[in-house]
Amino acid sequence: MIEFQNISKTYTTNDRKITAVDQVNLSIDRGEIFGVIGFSGAGKSTLIRCVNLLERPDIGKVLVNHNDLLSLSKSELIDVRRKIGMIFQHFNLLESKTVFHNVGFPLSLAGVPRAKIKQKVEELLAFVGLADKADHYPEQLSGGQKQRVGIARALATDPEILLCDEATSALDPQTTSSILDLLRKVRDEYHITILMITHEMQVIKEICDRVAVMEEGRVIEEGSIFDVFSNPQQQTTKNFVKTVMNDELPQSVMDKVTHSQGNSAIYRLTFENDSTEMPLISEVAKRYDVHTNILFGQIVELQGRPFGNLVVELRGKSSDIQQAYQFINSRVRVEEVTADGH
């Protein structure tokens, strides 16, 4: 549906060159909710603006529905852009127009007859839950309501793609959740492909199917939500994952454990899918002459699949600990936790 083929974009300011997007390759499928995460300055906004050529990449190709955007004429590009809606962090509503006229604005611009505009706007306001706010002005609305208007306006031209530029970053967590629910409904009911950029991993976790992590203009990691959250590879990705999956042991616990007497080792066990239901620790205690001390445990759901973490201290003779480790290792992913808790 959307394909970036080796695109790069460099800005030159005061003789300084900044490569905002650096050789990015990504492919986003029809009907997918795809997230791009990165810290400020990573190049996310530049990348998303390449989808409708608000920014033109210097090199590479942007394909939308197999159309090579950079080779289109002006009028062809206008047609493609009509199929791409966009919502923004600060909503970008027209303050002097009512909710009704904000939503209908793209249709008025396209010369759609009044009766048709009325029908479409009413349908969309009902869809976003603002049927009773048609005559209100933006200043009379909360942030969440404003973003609902932004979404309704973006849907007015029946787009196939919705671009979300930090669409929930100005909202509190509860309102963010309700907007994400609405975006999921947009995808499910209107079958729209959604590309969103954000610096909040919680947003990615709640709604996306796949994610790409950007750093210094490059995509450093990409994959399904389950794979990236359960087994992040790059340090930046690990840091983002940590913000929503807090599985760090407090230092005070680590200190107690590492200063305890006798032979002991600490392991982090990772459970996925069916293995989350495995009575592994009781099995270890039964089979081997080791004491087991559970220091931390959690189970979360990623895209409907269970994923768990357990940090266990094993105490006993080195040879017994080693045997117990091998048994665990044959059943689940396991790594030793070092003295700093990692």
Ligand SMILES: Nc1ncnc2c1ncn2[C@@H]1O[C@H](COP(=O)(O)OP(=O)(O)OP(=O)(O)O)[C@@H](O)[C@H]1O
């Ligand atoms: N129009 C521009 N002129 C010059 N430099 C720019 C321009 N737009 C972006 N940049 C630079 O390109 C880099 C990437 O910016 P971009 O806005 O794409 O990142 P971002 O990940 O979206 O960050 P943020 O979340 O802060 O917007 C930054 O160093 C930024 O300063």
